[in-house]
Amino acid sequence: MYVCRKCKEEIKVLGKFVRCTKCGSRVLYKKRQSVAKEVSSD
């Protein structure tokens, strides 16, 4: 489970692409990690 850094939407990872389904942002962090990790597929 990831959380969007922009809109805080929770995102389930359904495949290789990790992307916010709400705002389209690819800047996410793992929900259960205390240290934010940016994920970019660009």
Ligand SMILES: [Zn+2]
């Ligand atoms: Zn978002």
